[in-house]
Amino acid sequence: AQSVTQLDSHVSVSEGTPVLLRCNYSSSYSPSLFWYVQHPNKGLQLLLKYTSAATLVKGINGFEAEFKKSETSFHLTKPSAHMSDAAEYFCVVRDWMEYGNKLVFGAGTILRVKS
Amino acid sequence: NAGVTQTPKFQVLKTGQSMTLQCAQDMNHEYMSWYRQDPGMGLRLIHYSVGAGITDQGEVPNGYNVSRSTTEDFPLRLLSAAPSQTSVYFCASSPPGGTEAFFGQGTRLTVV
Numbered sequence: 001a002q003s004v005t006q007l008d009s010h011v012s013v014s015e016g017t018p019v020l021l022r023c024n025y026s027s028s029y030s031p032s033l034f035w036y037v038q039h040p041n042k043g044l045q046l047l048l049k050y051t052s053a054a055t056l057v058k059g060i061n062g063f064e065a066e067f068k069k070s071e072t073s074f075h076l077t078k079p080s081a082h083m084s085d086a087a088e089y090f091c092v093v094r095d096w097m098e099y100g101n102k103l104v105f106g107a108g109t110i111l112r113v114k115s
Numbered sequence: 116n117a118g119v120t121q122t123p124k125f126q127v128l129k130t131g132q133s134m135t136l137q138c139a140q141d142m143n144h145e146y147m148s149w150y151r152q153d154p155g156m157g158l159r160l161i162h163y164s165v166g167a168g169i170t171d172q173g174e175v176p177n178g179y180n181v182s183r184s185t186t187e188d189f190p191l192r193l194l195s196a197a198p199s200q201t202s203v204y205f206c207a208s209s210p211p212g213g214t215e216a217f218f219g220q221g222t223r224l225t226v227v
Contacts, residue, residue: 009155032214043220044158044205051214090157094214102148102173103207103216105157 002027002095004074006106014114019063019078021109023091026072032094033074034103035065039087047089050074061085086113117141121206121219128196128226136191136222138206146209147189148216151175151202158205164189196226 007022035047048059091106148163160173164183180192207216
């Protein structure tokens, strides 16, 4: 079975400084990986996805993630944090099924942005 | 295009009551699923469906029933609510062969 581990439950950065949210995955084959964001009391929004194309994936709002097979990592980064980035972020791997699309979620990382 | 619509947004139940969480999508997606979200645990799959008439259990199915009579609708039933079912519930749908899931806005359920 596929799994993901988000290495930090909370990350705090100052506005304008870089953001790094770490994610390691476990997969027996080439995975499909995603980052979703959830703002307080809101639903989930897809930030970006990796599906075996380019290893550096660009997403919305200036976020990007790099797929590193040798390290089994898919860390999320942003060069400069904005107050509006404060939210919970989920690293997600697609688990193989004959049909459908089962997603396995990490426990989440809460990002705090200080002014 | 409304996407995935969940109702209600909030609900308070007493222990032992039953209720149905509604989920509808207008994207003609075959695959639909229900997740629950609990603090520090991410989202966990409750039940899923790969098409009308076909459902199966996820990793935390106990206490929940589902049915899929149409492509559009995938209701989640709590037969006898328990405090352990206090959670936020998300419905999601995906197109055939698609990798991305589209989520509803969630239902916040409290069982007292």
